[in-house]
Amino acid sequence: MKTTNYYKIKAMSKVVFAFVLSLTMLLTSCKDENEVKGRFMLKDNPSKMEVPSRGSSETYTVQSSGHWKVEPQRKEKWLKIDPMEGNGDGTFTVTVNKNMAQEARNVTLFFTVDGQLHNSVLKIEQAAGTGEGENEEPYIYLDGKPIKLESEEAGAVTNYVLRANGKWRLELEDQPEWVNVEPMEGQGDTPVKVTIDKNTDLERTANLLFFLDGVQQENVLSIYQKGQKLQVSGDLVLKEDFNWLSYGSEIFNVTTGETRIGSWKEEDLAKGWTSTINTTTGASDYASIYGRPGFVKLGRTNYGGDLISPKLENVQRTKDLLVTFKAVRYATGDHYLLTVGVNGPGTVSVKEFDIMNVASPNSNLEACRAAWQAPAATYSFEIKGATAETQVWFLGGAFDQRAGNWPKTTNRIFIDDVVVTVK
Structure with a gap:
């Protein structure tokens, strides 16, 4: 009678299993080792x-x-x-x-x-040095010996090492204001930084000249910066919806949580919008404008506030501009005057607006939102002769609105959706 030795089979199974397990671990280890080693x-x-x-x-x-x-x-x-x-x-x-x-x-x-x-x-x-007593040919150049430096419209800062075996000097031909080189003179090997400003105009070029021991050298570094297309009517210069503001309430007469500009978060102030400190007697020497959720409030009881845009740095050369914005009066009982203007170059076509658009009641969220959407909420004016230094300026009423100095002690205006385009 044929019998089966189950003990041997069981033992053999354990050996095979151990072998397969060891092989698997070895292969996995090799694989892991290859994967761990970074590219x-x-x-x-x-x-x-x-x-x-x-x-x-x-x-x-x-x-x-x-x-x-x-x-x-x-x-x-x-x-x-x-x-x-x-x-x-x-x-x-x-x-x-x-x-x-x-x-x-x-x-x-x-x-x-x-x-x-x-x-x-x-x-x-x-290589070894030339040794003392040997005459070395005069040289001056930037490491890598570039003959052209190219930059995007955004500008750039590039660091070089200037190599020279004497007293050297650099000169920017025609002295362009948009390129800066530091230092412009020195002795021997020296780190040099070339800074190119942002370009909002057409492409431009400049030449950097090299002088060694008072003698101009043949090598010239050409500096080229890409430009933008020449602006035409309708091109956008500035668009601001103030959606980065998140203080207080959308409901106009709920002032809890609204925050004056002096207490805005650092990232909000970095947007570049500013206001004038109100120095009227009793005004506490701070700017009277307040952040709300996605819009700005100008003024408070007895004192007005202004809103000043960042410089319109995207303007090329000198341009005529169209400014549109939305405005809503705080309440029917407030005075309604909004003054506009510019800081810097330019003149405005309209200096004052009567802001008759108002939410009724101003304690209702739907009414407040509807006031922003009403056709009467949108206003516009032109700026003639603006440049990249121009700033748009809004003033709610006057800085001094105390009784006897202004028709009413309140002249509070909400501002939103400021858009500036080329005329």
Whole structure:
């Protein structure tokens, strides 16, 4: 009779199971090890930076999936790396000082990703110095020897190292106001910063000239900045809906929570809207305008307040503008005058508006919202001869509204949806 040894089969099953489990763990471990090691490479895969004795700098682009660090083989005073670390894709710049010794020098840069050493390296090799007593050809240039610097409309700040073996001076041809170079003179190798302002006009160019020991050199750096299309009628200059304000209530006669501009949050003040301090006797020396949910209230009992826009920096050259806005009077019992104007260049076509649009009752949310939507809520005026320095100005009534100085002691106006376009 044939019998089956179940003990041996059971034992064999355990062995097979243990083997499969071990193999699975080994494969998983290998897989995890490969996955943990972060991705890292230098764009175009450079392996060596060859530097002349006079020094140089080079910017490298990092493509990485994690937190990377540049780890020099050893610390060297003649070598600067900035920044030494970063997250994800980025750049770092290697600057090598002039080699005064008559021996070549080198150092190797290693890289880590998320704390693990990567197999990429970058070797820095610099030629020996020329040695004392040898005559060196005069030179002056920016690292990388660029012949053209290009900038977007938003402007830019670019840092260079100027290399020179003498006393040098820089000069901007025709002295354009939109380019600034610091410093403009010096001796030997020196960091130089080129700042280009925002451009709201057409494209523009400038030339940076180089002088060494008083003599103008042949090299010229051309600075080019992209421009915007020339503005035409209807182009938007400013659009403000004040939706970033969130103080108090939408209901006009509920003043709880409304906040005067001096106490607005920092991010609200950063929008650039300002107001004049009311110095009328008894006005407590603060601006009398208040933030509400998505709109602004001008004035309080006995004292008026004004609202001043940021500079209209998007205006190209000198333009005629159209300003539209919405306004609602606080209550039927208030005085109704709104004065408008500009700070800076320009003149307005209309100086005063009678704001007859009012919510009735002003204690009802639906009535308040309807007042904003009514055709009578929208007003407009023109500004002739505006520039990027012009600011739009609104004043509810007058600064002094005390009895005997103004028709009524209250002249409170709500303002919203200010839009400025090219006429």
